[in-house]
Every structure is written in structure tokens, then in C-alpha cells.
Amino acid sequence: MLVFTAKRVVRALLVILFATFLVVALLSIAPGSLAVTLLGDAATPDAVAELEARLGLDEPLWEQYFGWLGDAVTGDFGTSLRTRQDVLDSVLERLPVTLELALLALVIALAVSVPMALAAANRPGSPIDRVSTFLASVGLALPAFVVAPVLVYFLSVQAGLFPVAGWERVGEGVGANLHHALLPAIAVAIPEIAAFQRLLRTDLDSTLHEDFISAARARGLSRSYILWRHALRPSSFSLVTLAGISFGRLIGGTVIVEAVFTLPGLGSLIAGSIASRDVIAVQGAVAFIVIAYVVINTLVDIGYGFLDPRVRREAV
Amino acid sequence: MTGAPPLLQIEDLHTWIATDAGPVRAVDGVSLEVAAGEAVGLVGESGSGKSMLARTVMGLLPDRASTSGSVLFAGVDMLTVSEKARQALLGPKVAMVFQDAGRALNPVVRIGRQITEGMVRHLGISRSEAQERAVGLLTEVGVPDPRRRLSNYPFQLSGGMRQRIMIAIALACEPDLLIADEPTTALDVTVQRQILDLLDRVRTSRGMGLVLISHDLGLVAGRTDRVAVMYSGRMVEEGPTDAVFDTPRHRYTEALLASTPSLDTPRARRMRVIEGSLPDPRRPPPGCRFAPRCTARTEACDESGVDVLRDGVLGHRHACVHPTGTPGATALTKAVAADETRI
Amino acid sequence: MSIVEPGVAPPSLPSAGPKLPAPRARRSWLVALCTGWLALVVLAALLAPVLPLAEYGVIAGPPRGKPELSLDGLLGYDVLGRSMLSRLVSGAQASLLVGVVSALIAFVVGSFLGLLAGFLRGAVDTVISFVTDTLLAFPPLVMLLALASVLRPSAETLIVSLSLLMTPTFARLARANTLRWASREFVMAATNMGAGLPRLMGREVLPNVLPSVAAYLPVVIAALIVAEGSLSFLGLGIPSPTPSWGGMISDGQDLISRFPNLVFVPAVTILLTVLALNIVGDRLRIRFGEGPR
Numbered sequence: 001m002l003v004f005t006a007k008r009v010v011r012a013l014l015v016i017l018f019a020t021f022l023v024v025a026l027l028s029i030a031p032g033s034l035a036v037t038l039l040g041d042a043a044t045p046d047a048v049a050e051l052e053a054r055l056g057l058d059e060p061l062w063e064q065y066f067g068w069l070g071d072a073v074t075g076d077f078g079t080s081l082r083t084r085q086d087v088l089d090s091v092l093e094r095l096p097v098t099l100e101l102a103l104l105a106l107v108i109a110l111a112v113s114v115p116m117a118l119a120a121a122n123r124p125g126s127p128i129d130r131v132s133t134f135l136a137s138v139g140l141a142l143p144a145f146v147v148a149p150v151l152v153y154f155l156s157v158q159a160g161l162f163p164v165a166g167w168e169r170v171g172e173g174v175g176a177n178l179h180h181a182l183l184p185a186i187a188v189a190i191p192e193i194a195a196f197q198r199l200l201r202t203d204l205d206s207t208l209h210e211d212f213i214s215a216a217r218a219r220g221l222s223r224s225y226i227l228w229r230h231a232l233r234p235s236s237f238s239l240v241t242l243a244g245i246s247f248g249r250l251i252g253g254t255v256i257v258e259a260v261f262t263l264p265g266l267g268s269l270i271a272g273s274i275a276s277r278d279v280i281a282v283q284g285a286v287a288f289i290v291i292a293y294v295v296i297n298t299l300v301d302i303g304y305g306f307l308d309p310r311v312r313r314e315a316v
Numbered sequence: 317m318t319g320a321p322p323l324l325q326i327e328d329l330h331t332w333i334a335t336d337a338g339p340v341r342a343v344d345g346v347s348l349e350v351a352a353g354e355a356v357g358l359v360g361e362s363g364s365g366k367s368m369l370a371r372t373v374m375g376l377l378p379d380r381a382s383t384s385g386s387v388l389f390a391g392v393d394m395l396t397v398s399e400k401a402r403q404a405l406l407g408p409k410v411a412m413v414f415q416d417a418g419r420a421l422n423p424v425v426r427i428g429r430q431i432t433e434g435m436v437r438h439l440g441i442s443r444s445e446a447q448e449r450a451v452g453l454l455t456e457v458g459v460p461d462p463r464r465r466l467s468n469y470p471f472q473l474s475g476g477m478r479q480r481i482m483i484a485i486a487l488a489c490e491p492d493l494l495i496a497d498e499p500t501t502a503l504d505v506t507v508q509r510q511i512l513d514l515l516d517r518v519r520t521s522r523g524m525g526l527v528l529i530s531h532d533l534g535l536v537a538g539r540t541d542r543v544a545v546m547y548s549g550r551m552v553e554e555g556p557t558d559a560v561f562d563t564p565r566h567r568y569t570e571a572l573l574a575s576t577p578s579l580d581t582p583r584a585r586r587m588r589v590i591e592g593s594l595p596d597p598r599r600p601p602p603g604c605r606f607a608p609r610c611t612a613r614t615e616a617c618d619e620s621g622v623d624v625l626r627d628g629v630l631g632h633r634h635a636c637v638h639p640t641g642t643p644g645a646t647a648l649t650k651a652v653a654a655d656e657t658r659i
Numbered sequence: 660m661s662i663v664e665p666g667v668a669p670p671s672l673p674s675a676g677p678k679l680p681a682p683r684a685r686r687s688w689l690v691a692l693c694t695g696w697l698a699l700v701v702l703a704a705l706l707a708p709v710l711p712l713a714e715y716g717v718i719a720g721p722p723r724g725k726p727e728l729s730l731d732g733l734l735g736y737d738v739l740g741r742s743m744l745s746r747l748v749s750g751a752q753a754s755l756l757v758g759v760v761s762a763l764i765a766f767v768v769g770s771f772l773g774l775l776a777g778f779l780r781g782a783v784d785t786v787i788s789f790v791t792d793t794l795l796a797f798p799p800l801v802m803l804l805a806l807a808s809v810l811r812p813s814a815e816t817l818i819v820s821l822s823l824l825m826t827p828t829f830a831r832l833a834r835a836n837t838l839r840w841a842s843r844e845f846v847m848a849a850t851n852m853g854a855g856l857p858r859l860m861g862r863e864v865l866p867n868v869l870p871s872v873a874a875y876l877p878v879v880i881a882a883l884i885v886a887e888g889s890l891s892f893l894g895l896g897i898p899s900p901t902p903s904w905g906g907m908i909s910d911g912q913d914l915i916s917r918f919p920n921l922v923f924v925p926a927v928t929i930l931l932t933v934l935a936l937n938i939v940g941d942r943l944r945i946r947f948g949e950g951p952r
Contacts, residue, residue: 015789015793019793019797022793026806124379138934140933141930141931141932141934142930143929143933145888145908146929146930149908149911149915153915153919153922210419211414214371215421215422217374217375217406218376219411219434220404220406220407220434220438221437225437233425234424249799252798252800253798253801255889256800256889259893260912270804273808274808283805283808286804293796294796382678383677384677384678
């Protein structure tokens with residue numbers, strides 16, 4: 001287990017190094033001169049050269065990368081071209097919004113998908129199973145940019161239950177905060193619900209064919225007891241993994257919802273930076289997200305072992 | 317053995333399973349009785365339907381299965397009873413020991429909960445009281461250091477220990493009948509006898525009925541009052557264990573005995589293998605299902621309906637058209653056997 | 660205990676057996692329905708130039724006009740008065756072109772890399788797997804955004820980004836399948852008979868691996884249509900005035916309270932198309948996607 005953990009950590013570090021290299025290299029390998037793209041076709045050659053020097057684009061690629069890496073290790077992800085703000089500062093400033101959105105969406109997705117999957121797996125082929133499975137298929141076909149405006153129309157505009165847009169910090173009251181966060185979180189959660197339901201439904205199905213389920217039924221235990229207390233846990237390992245990966249993906253994957261609801265999160269930082277061609281801010285934010293994603297995935301990978309007592313034994 | 321109604325009374329039971337290629341006739345018209353406190357052996361090759369019979373009694377059939385006939389347990393028809401009523405019987409009235417305890421114990425649930433959950437549900441006792449009883453049960457089935465075992469997971473125990481725990485779970489609610497489905501197949505030979513002896517001991521001390529299912533005739537020989545032999549979903553022979561072993565009547569039973577190498581086999585026979593394999597359970601032969609593999613086969617064997625149990629001495633019944641011990645048939649057997657070498 | 664048990668019922672003929680449940684309906688009508696919808700979308704996209712519709716950029720009716728009984732106005736008019744149906748059909752062209760072409764490129768490149776990695780093992784496998792893992796270390800949307808920040812948006816750059824996004828997925832699938840097939844008897848037999856590497860890969864493994872991997876194409880196309888829609892929604896996809904489904908939702912979003920059909924029409928189209936691709940894809944995966952047993 002220790003060797004396993006060490007291997008994972010080393011691999012994660014290598015992946016982070018290579019991935020951040022790609023992020024840095026992206027600025028150089030982009031077709032055409034980036035400086036020209038930034039300044040527009042009418043820019044003078046002097047201005048282009050000056051900008052290239054400032055961005056370090058005139059250096060060889062590996063020097064650019066090691067320069068970037070040296071700064072990044074000390075927490076310097078660069079300075080925004082547009083706002084002159086430290087990129088890491090603006091990322092950290094916006095991170096709580098995105099984190100809350102991702103966490104809330106994850107909680108909603110699990111709270112909805114687990115009962116859905118249990119109800120479906122309980123009686124395969126029944127109307128409940130079919131409805132649940134069909135809803136999951138529909139959910140998978142409802143990406144945020146489709147579902148968010150529709151939710152706004154029905155729940156905010158028509159029913160008036162939620163604000164159309166905007167954000168309140170948790171500091172200004174949990175109620176107000178949730179009032180603003182809930183609808184975006186639901187929009188983020190819908191495709192996740194569908195993915196979770198399908199995965200858990202499949203895993204439950206194979207668990208329910210196991211001998212130990214028959215043995216539990218032979219003890220006269222009720223269906224719901226067996227589902228919750230015997231089938232759910234051994235079926236949930238891949239779901240927990242997926243939920244972890246989803247969480248990582250949602251940090252930065254909530255761009256659309258943040259755009260629809262004008263939320264001050266990490267996604268809108270990237271979208272806004274792209275719109276104003278602030279490549280340094282994009283680079284820093286993307287590097288930050290990739291590192292976070294790899295770290296979370298590695299933790300999930302290692303943590304997976306501790307969920308299953310059979311694996312846990314090998315750890316001791 | 318007359319008068320009192322049997323504990324378990326299976327009457328003309330059919331358990332068919334729907335598949336894309338037609339129904340699999342796993343159990344196809346089987347009747348069997350088990351009296352209170354009686355030990356009955358149920359013997360047959362894998363695929364003969366004996367496990368499916370046990371699963372039918374316990375209501376553990378797959379969704380695509382269908383049944384007809386009746387399975388009366390303590391006067392209740394297990395085939396038609398409501399799910400709730402059946403759950404109330406499973407555990408306190410009838411319990412089952414599975415073939416492979418490694419697979420029949422939930423790998424991620426502690427031993428303690430797996431033993432106690434049934435007691436809490438059926439006996440209405442508290443968790444801590446059930447815990448105390450579980451310690452007693454584990455002691456009874458010979459698990460050392462029982463208190464510590466309760467917090468173990470199944471993978472932390474040996475195969476023999478796991479099977480003992482399966483038995484403890486089955487005994488937890490003091491059932492009147494225990495169905496043991498190949499309880500020792502997954503175990504080392506040295507452990508097999510211990511487990512069988514354990515089953516014997518708890519049965520006699522508790523006065524419990526037992527259905528011991530096995531593909532191994534020798535295994536049930538000394539441990540059951542009566543034995544029933546199944547082949548391809550049909551019952552082919554049934555009677556007092558000694559009678560079936562000493563004078564098997566059905567050709568299949570005879571062949572099975574001859575092919576079982578065991579010290580328990582009463583007479584020294586030469587090892588023999590039954591040629592061929594079980595018939596397709598979707599399209600069984602019209603008459604005797606063993607006929608295609610039988611050395612004594614005649615045209616009469618292929619008539620539909622010939623494979624019904626015929627009464628015999630001491631309740632020793634068989635379904636053979638040409639039972640062994642009939643002089644003519646023996647001559648025929650030899651003739652057919654001689655003929656076979658040329659095919 | 661009596662010696663002969665009396666009163667045992669005479670043997671009776673075995674009874675007929677139980678009634679079995681009817682075989683489960685296969686729900687092929689659903690798959691047929693989905694295939695039909697996909698055929699309609701593809702046909703509309705292919706025939707867009709010859710359909711008797713107004714050009715997608717031409718103002719054909721009143722701005723934000725309600726649906727009416729004419730071909731152009733069947734689904735209403737957009738903010739400027741352009742035919743929604745015409746824009747939807749042109750959007751189908753863009754979405755399908757980008758989705759299908761990117762998926763195919765990713766399929767070809769990814770399968771090739773995965774096949775190489777799975778077959779040659781060793782250093783080649785290590786390098787390919789490491790690059791694959793690294794690319795998968797980017798959350799999908801974040802990778803697309805990073806690329807969009809340095810590429811000028813156009814159909815071509817979109818295809819480059821989207822195929823880069825999906826290549827690792829196909830590489831992984833192909834590698835896993837190759838590993839499973841390469842250890843099978845007939846491949847080993849061919850190896851022992853002295854078959855060369857290209858022949859082994861081309862004749863023995865490839866024909867078996869490709870169907871399993873290709874079965875994922877519909878699902879991947881669905882994912883890419885969603886990805887393209889997301890980028891277009893953010894204004895980073897196919898540049899206007901060329902219509903795209905994501906762009907149409909984005910355009911209508913601000914007016915949703917008064918003119919919901921501006922959003923609903925493209926939203927329902929995307930929902931149906933992605934749903935249909937997923938359902939057809941699931942069926943294909945169940946049939947071909949599992950590889951050797």
C-alpha cells in the first residue's frame with residue numbers, strides 16, 4: 001500500500017510537470033505570433049518585440065518553462081496583462097464560489113441519484129426502473145448550457161422561486177447564499193445525477209446477483225434493508241471514485257453555469273480572461289485547475305483503497 | 317413416521333427459467349417430503365436441479381423463473397405466500413447454508429452484523445442481546461475467540477471458519493429445517509469432515525430437520541436417514557439411505573455410485589465414468605432423461621411418462637424402466653455394453 | 660413404522676409445467692425512433708443547400724416573430740427576424756460536421772496510438788500512456804478553453820481542439836482492447852507461425868479491436884456536440900454569423916422571459932440529438948463494445 005501510494009504520488013507529480021509544460025508551451029506553439037494576435041494586425045514591430053520580450057516568448061521553450069515553474073513553485077502564477085493583478089490572488093479570490101457550487105452540485109447529485117438507482121435496481125425491468133433509467137438518459141443529454149437557461153425560465157422567471165442571476169457570499173447569511181447558489185448547483189448537478197445513476201444502477205445490478213445477497217435474503221431480511229445495508233456499500237466503490245473525479249472536473253467545469261448566472265467564480269475568470277485576450281491569466285488559472293484536478297484524482301485513487309476493507313487489510 | 321404431516325412437503329414442483337432459447341426445465345415435476353428432525357440427502361450432478369430446488373424452497377429464484385406445484389412448509393405454500401410472510405419464515409423456520417461461504421458472506425460487512433441482523437429482526441431482541449447470543453453460537457460451531465471474530469470481516473478468516481460462521485448464521489434463529497447446499501465443496505478435504513460432523517452434531521442436539529445437498533453420494537451416506545437422487549430436473553430414485561446405497565435400483569444411481577471414489581462406498585466397485593453429459597435442459601429427452609447415456613436403454617425408455625417414481629419396499633422408490641436387480645435387464649446391460657464397444 | 664408404506668398415490672404423468680413470463684420487450688422501437696431522428700438531422704444537414712428555406716443570414720420575417728404556418732416561420736424568427744428553422748438546419752450542419760469529423764480524427768489517431776501501445780508494450784507503451792494520462796489530466800472544458808485562448812475560433816481550430824480532446828479516450832480504449840486480444844490463442848498462434856508485426860496488427864488484432872472501439876463513436880459524437888455547443892454558447896465556438904445550436908441558445912438567453920421559444924427550439928434539438936446518439940450508442944456498446952469474453 002505504501003509502495004502503491006508512493007507510485008501514485010510520483011506519477012501525479014510527473015503528470016503535473018508535463019501538463020504545466022503543455023500549458024506554458026501552448027503560448028509558443030500557437031499558430032501565428034501570439035503578440036500579433038494580442039496587439040492586433042496593426043501593431044508596430046517594435047511593440048510586438050517588446051511584448052514578446054515581456055512574455056518571455058523570445059526565449060527557448062525550456063527556459064520559458066523553467067522560468068515559469070520556478071515562479072509557480074513560489075506561488076507566482078504571473079500577473080494579469082489586463083488587470084495587473086496577481087493571478088493566484090484572483091484565482092483564490094474566486095475559488096470559494098466555484099468550490100461551493102461544485103460541492104453543492106455533488107451533494108444534490110448523490111442525494112438524488114442514489115435513491116433513484118436503488119429504486120431502479122430493486123426491481124429490474126419494472127416501470128420504476130424504466131422511468132429512472134430513461135430519466136438518466138435524458139439527464140445525460142442536458143448539458144449545462146441547455147438546462148441552465150431552461151431552469152431559469154421555469155423556476156426563476158415563471159415560478160419566481162430563485163433569483164435570475166447573481167451571488168451572495170456565505171458571510172452575508174447562509175439563507176441568502178443558498179437562495180442564489182441552489183439553482184446554479186441544480187443545473188450543474190443534472191448531468192452528474194444521470195451519470196451517477198447509471199453507474200450505481202449497473203454496479204448494484206451485478207452486486208444483487210452475488211451469493212451474499214441471496215444469503216441475506218435467505219435470512220428473511222427485507223428488500224429495503226438488503227438494498228441499503230448489504231448491496232449499497234459493495235456497489236458504491238466506483239461511484240465514490242466517479243464522484244471524486246466529477247468534483248475535480250467541476251472546478252473549472254462550471255464555466256457555463258457561472259456565465260448564465262453571472263457568478264464570480266473561477267470559470268467566469270477564465271471566460272473573461274479569454275474574452276480580453278489575457279493569456280497570462282488564462283495560463284495561470286488553467287495551470288492551477290490542472291494541478292488541483294490531478295491532486296484530487298490522486299487522492300481519490302489512494303482513498304479508494306481505504307473504502308474497501310479487503311484492500312484496507314493490505315494497507316496494514 | 318405416519319400421521320403427523322411432514323415438515324416440508326414438495327409436490328410436483330416445476331421450476332422453469334425463461335431464456336432466449338426457450339425455458340430451462342431446472343426442476344421438472346419433483347416431489348419430496350422431509351419430516352421433522354429427519355435428515356434427507358439430495359444427490360445429483362451439477363446441473364441436475366438440486367440447488368434450484370433448494371432456491372425454490374427459499375424463494376431465491378431469479379426474476380425469469382416460474383414455478384408450479386406446491387412447496388408446503390409447516391402448512392404454508394412457499395410458492396404463493398406473500399413476500400412479507402415468507403421473510404418471516406426464513407430464519408426462524410427454515411435456513412440455508414450456502415456452498416461457498418467466501419461468496420455467501422458479505423465481504424464488506426462485519427461478521428457480527430451478519431449473524432445478529434436476523435435475530436434482531438425475527439426474535440425482537442436488542443442488538444447487544446443478539447451480540448451475546450452470537451458469541452454463544454460461534455462457540456457452539458467451534459469458532460475460537462468468538463468475541464473478537466464478531467468485529468472481523470470475512471476475508472480475515474479461513475475457509476473452514478467462514479463455513480462455520482455460515483452455519484452459525486443459519487442456526488441463529490433456531491430453524492426447524494436447515495438446507496445445506498453443498499456445504500463442503502469449497503473446502504479442503506481435511507476440513508470437509510469437520511463441517512459435516514458439525515452439521516450432524518447441531519442437527520441431533522437441536523432436533524432439526526436437514527436437507528443435505530451434494531454431488532457426492534459418499535458424503536451423504538452415513539449422515540442421512542433418506543436420500544433422493546436427481547437427474548436433469550427429475551427425481552430418479554428415493555428411499556432409505558442404506559437401501560439406496562446397498563441396492564440402487566435406478567441405472568443412474570448405480571452408475572453414479574460406481575463412479576464415486578469414496579471410502580464410505582459400501583461395496584468395492586471398479587471406478588467407472590458415466591459416458592456422455594447431461595441432456596440439454598431446454599429439450600430433455602421425452603422419456604427417461606438418463607436413457608441417452610444408459611447402457612440398459614430400450615425403446616420403452618423413450619416413451620414419455622415412463623420416468624415416474626414407482627413404489628418399492630420400505631418406501632424405496634425409483635423411476636427406472638429396467639431397474640437393476642432384474643435378471644433380464646442385467647443380461648441386456650451386458651449385451652448393450654458389449655455392443656457399445658463397436659460404436 | 661410399517662414395512663410397506665400403504666396408500667401412496669399411483670404414479671401420474673408429469674404435469675405441464677408453469678407458465679413462464681413473456682420475454683422482455685426489447686424496446687427496439689426506442690432505438691428505431693432515435694435512429695429515425697438522427698437520420699432526419701443528418702438529412703437536413705446534408706440537404707441544407709437545396710432545401711427551400713431562406714438563407715440563415717437573411718431576414719425572413721418579423722424580429723422575434725411567433726411561429727407561423729410557413730416553411731421559414733415554422734419555428735418562429737430570431738432576434739433579427741431570421742428563420743429559426745433555417746438557422747437550426749445550418750446549425751445542424753456545423754454541429755454534425757465538427758462533431759463527426761473530430762470524432763473520426765480522434766478515433767483514427769487514438770486507435771492507432773492505442774494499438775501501438777498495447778501491441779509493442781515496453782517504452783512505446785510507457786510514452787503513449789504517459790502522454791494520454793497527461794492529456795486526461797485536463798478537465799475537458801478547461802482544455803478546450805485553454806486552446807480557445809490562443810486559437811482564433813473557426814471550424815478548423817474547433818476540430819483540432821475537439822479531436823485532441825478525444826484522442827486520449829480512444830487511445831485508452833484501443834490499448835485496453837488490444838491487450839485483451841493480443842493474449843488470445845489465435846494471435847499467439849499467428850506469432851508462432853512467424854507472422855510479421857504489421858501483419859499481426861493489421862490482420863489479427865485490428866479487425867477485432869476496431870469494432871469494440873468504434874462502438875463508442877456515437878457517444879463520443881454526442882459528447883463533442885455538447886462540447887461544441889458549450890464553446891459556441893460562450894462565444895468561443897463557430898464564429899457568428901454562421902449559426903450553431905449553442906450560439907442560438909446564447910443569443911436567445913437574454914430574451915427568454917418574453918420569447919422562450921428562442922431558447923427552447925435549439926435546446927430541444929440538442930436534447931433530442933444527444934439523447935438519440937446516447938441511446939443508439941448504448942445499444943452498439945452492449946453489442947460490440949465488450950470485446951472478447
